Amino acid sequence: GENVEQHPSTLSVQEGDSAVIKCTYSDSASNYFPWYKQELGKGPQLIIDIRSNVGEKKDQRIAVTLNKTAKHFSLHITETQPEDSAVYFCAASTMLGQFYFGTGTSLTVIP
Amino acid sequence: DGGITQSPKYLFRKEGQNVTLSCEQNLNHDAMYWYRQDPGQGLRLIYYSQIVNDFQKGDIAEGYSVSREKKESFPLTVTSAQKNPTAFYLCASSSPGQNYGYTFGSGTRLTVV
Numbered sequence: 001g002e003n004v005e006q007h008p009s010t011l012s013v014q015e016g017d018s019a020v021i022k023c024t025y026s027d028s029a030s031n032y033f034p035w036y037k038q039e040l041g042k043g044p045q046l047i048i049d050i051r052s053n054v055g056e057k058k059d060q061r062i063a064v065t066l067n068k069t070a071k072h073f074s075l076h077i078t079e080t081q082p083e084d085s086a087v088y089f090c091a092a093s094t095m096l097g098q099f100y101f102g103t104g105t106s107l108t109v110i111p
Numbered sequence: 112d113g114g115i116t117q118s119p120k121y122l123f124r125k126e127g128q129n130v131t132l133s134c135e136q137n138l139n140h141d142a143m144y145w146y147r148q149d150p151g152q153g154l155r156l157i158y159y160s161q162i163v164n165d166f167q168k169g170d171i172a173e174g175y176s177v178s179r180e181k182k183e184s185f186p187l188t189v190t191s192a193q194k195n196p197t198a199f200y201l202c203a204s205s206s207p208g209q210n211y212g213y214t215f216g217s218g219t220r221l222t223v224v
Contacts, residue, residue, distance in 0.1 A: 006153075043117075043201055043216050044201070046213070101153050
């Protein structure tokens with residue numbers, strides 16, 4: 001089955017700096033890669049996703065890149081703000097399959 | 112608004128008791144999932160159901176049971192056989208083949224007292 005690895009497990013950045021979280025996956029059949037943000041005591045919320053026919057996707061301060069050959073994808077947050085502090089999860093899935101999640105990255109933005 | 116509702120938000124269980132966590136969605140999603148979340152361990156799949164009256168075990172199904180009698184509902188029972196049930200439980204739903212994404216509920220925190 002699919003195996004998703006996520007790094008780093010914790011990340012601290014100064015407000016205004018960029019943050020990058022990386023994930024690798026093992027199943028070449030995976031073709032959908034979402035990123036979720038989870039605030040304390042709440043359920044994860046989808047913040048951005050990318051499909052395998054696209055190499056990069058951007059939404060304001062958030063971007064995701066995908067390298068299918070290397071089987072890795074990354075989340076980039078620019079101009080970080082304190083409200084970006086949360087746990088971020090990556091996931092990989094096929095169109096009809098279940099999601100496989102990374103172990104999460106706890107991001108702290110220091111004011 | 113369409114969404115997925117979990118209840119209760121907090122639940123306390125005595126040793127040896129069964130408890131049932133509720134999950135209801137009005138998104139018309141076919142598939143529903145239960146995950147357990149422990150600190151530092153990410154999301155672990157307990158059970159999932161892709162259609163009414165059918166469900167499959169996930170990676171950590173022992174000590175749990177589910178039912179899927181209605182499309183909208185996927186309750187999870189934590190039985191006395193689950194030796195370490197204290198955790199945060201998340202329910203999710205999706206409609207495979209459409210927009211792909213999971214929608215999560217807000218979670219239930221279960222504590223054994």
